[in-house]
Amino acid sequence: MRPSPRTTGRTAGRTGMVLFTTAAVLSSAGCFGSSDDPSRHGPTRAGKTPGAKRSIVWNTRPTSIASVGDSITRGFDACSVLSDCPEVSWSTGTDVQSLAQRLLPSTTADAGTHAWNFAKTGAVVADLPGQIEAAAARKPKLITVMIGANDACRDSVDDMTSPEQFRTTFTSALTRLRRDLPKTQVYVASVPDLKRLWSEGRKNVFGRQIWKLGICPSMLKDSEDLDAASNDRRQRVSDRVTEYNKVLKDVCGRDVLCRYDPAVHKYRFTTSELSKWDWFHPSKAGQAQLADMAYRRITASAP
16 A cells, blocks of 8 residues: 555655754764864874874983082082082083983083083072073073072071972972973982981091081081980981972972982982092082982983
């Protein structure tokens, strides 16, 4: 029996409505592709889809280095008494297997055209923003930071930089760097274990006499005294260094292009790795150890 024209019209109408509804549902679900679907516009440049974000990858072989920080990075007392010796700096030195010597091509490293040292003896964290500003002008691919020892090495424990102020200043410095150089990598060394340096250096009679000139008095004054008050004072300095390192780790950890290194604080410096002039700062051998630690951290495939 053939259907009547009226029946056929009603059936076709219902079928069309079903198809229209199905198409609408599939379209909203993305099955047909929306107006911003790459498949509707053909391949994009370099085969990338619109809106795709390039992943940030740490470069284990940066081609230029700037260092900021304090006397350790200046090589203080590593070559002669009470003087800087940046040539043996663990970061940018030319007379030691520094980071620059290890990471940069030999001609570039020796010429010093791609390695700059903006650290200053006596610097505290408050000096870091200015140092970073100067370093940023060179547009280095890597900036090394070692700061905090002088914030703890004060005339007294009451004069030490507070952890809160340390955090505020370090955060500000790193934020400024990120604004000026969004792609520059940062290596942040932990503050050395000052109590360990005291325990090693005090073994030398000459070193104990030099300390009386005023080197890190909060930790080193009355170096032979082992009474409760002296031990408590040294422990307060040690605890403050631990707090600084927590700040450095925390702030650096929020930046994908920043690597914090706890190895410096953990390293047990020996007397042969301390300056023969003050028995506190790293000697040339100590500087080489610092370079070893930094190199391992910077060239690691993963943080």
